Amino acid sequence: MQAPVFEIKHNSLEDGPGIRSVVFFKGCPLNCAWCQNPEGKNSVSELWWEKETCISDGSCIEECPENAISFDFPHFIDRELCTNCFLCVDVCPSSSLKVSGSSMSVDEVISKIIPYKTYFETSGGGVTLSGGEATLYMKFISQLLQELKHAGIDTLLQTSGYFDLEAFEDFILPYTDIIYYDIKIMDPLQHKEWCGLDNEVILSNFTRLHARSLTQHFKLLPRTPLITNITDTEENISSIASFYKSLSITRTTLLPNNPLWLQKLGCLGISGDHIMNDEVGLIYPAGKQEVIRNQFNGFGIDVDFG
Ligand code: SF4
Ligand code: SF4
CATH class of the missing domain: 3.30.70.20 (Alpha-Beta Plaits)
Known part of the structure; x- marks a missing residue:
């Protein structure tokens, strides 16, 4: 069994607790205009x-x-x-x-990760599966997660939430310790405009997984990218906060735009014209981060910045 991978990054301090190795899969069902890893969109090299x-x-x-x-x-x-x-x-x-991008087997991925196991153990870290959308390769990552758990390594999945829930519950959930789950835009038409598909599946999967996370072994942590005039509007932030409040969720993570992804577009020969506004090429302003933190706080929700 093989899956397309575009990077395995080691010693990361940004993709979950402790020191982590991050496996980035290639291919995604969504097409978010601001994708921080545009090389993860296409499944081919x-x-x-x-x-x-x-x-x-x-x-x-x-x-x-x-x-x-x-x-x-x-x-x-x-x-x-x-x-x-x-x-x-x-x-x-x-x-x-x-x-x-290159096609890799589970054994190949494991062999690149195992030498870093001591770092995971001493730092409370582990392995993060990212992308792209790792759940495109359900059986592959199921096997990978099982082998990681067998080796005593903690696992974290970053996901867009766009997947078949039944298969996810069978193949992925039993072997995953933490899920970072992106909630980007609440309005279904705007979600379709900016991410390529509407958000019905994403929101219903999140609701079901949240209910399960209250009694089961895994943690589910929602995250929202802050993209100027797209995800960070007052209306969208209020809708997301109301949704969390209806589920009694009290903590979320915000991911302020980092314009480094615009350089990546150039490496792939893609123009950034589809997304450019006056601010999207800049580091997200600290002052706006605080305004949005306060908005979430008003709904009783604490904020971390990732
Ligand atoms: S640019 Fe030309 S040589 Fe390079 S990969 Fe494409 S077709 Fe092949
Ligand atoms: S022109 Fe640039 S990209 Fe092409 S072979 Fe020379 S160094 Fe490499």
Whole structure:
């Protein structure tokens, strides 16, 4: 059994408690305009170009059989012409061209994680599955989670919540200690506009999992990305807070926009025009974070910032 992975990051202090290894899966059913990991959207391997290190010697242009590379193209590589043969990667002298994503087996993933087990044990950390959307590969991550638990390693899943709940309860839940669950936009039409699909499945899955989390072994922690004029509007924050209050949820995490993802779009040859407003290219302002914290506090909900 194999699944597409675009990165395994070690010694992370940001993706859950303690020191963690994070496995990023490739592929997602949603298409959020502000996705912080745009290389996780597409399930197939993609060409990644880092402009900053390119020495412009043109080796890739000569090598490409499809004439898909030119200094005259707006994004250097014409993705319509590119067939992902990756011949150009082999000739690039500065490693500016890379392949994003590779198909891995459970054993391969485990072998990269096990050397870090001592760090997990001494720090209260573990392994985080992220993406993309890891639940696209239910049976694969079920096996991976079981092997991690068998090795005595704590597990955390970051999810958009867009999955088949019955399969999730059978394959994933028994082997997951913590779930970070994204609640982005409450209005179904706006959710569809900005994330590609409406939120009915996401909200109903969350409600059911929250009820189970009250009596079962796992923790369910909701999170909301703060994206200027999209997720952070007064109306959306109030709707999210009301939803939590109706479930007696008293704590949430907010993820202020970090514009680093805009650089990643460039590496994939994607224009950021679909999302740009005056502020989305900036670090999210601290003052606005406090306004939104106060809004949640007004509903009796404490806020952490991630
Ligand atoms: S991956 Fe192949 S087709 Fe695409 S730009 Fe490189 S050499 Fe050309
Ligand atoms: S081969 Fe590499 S360094 Fe040379 S032009 Fe292409 S991307 Fe840039």
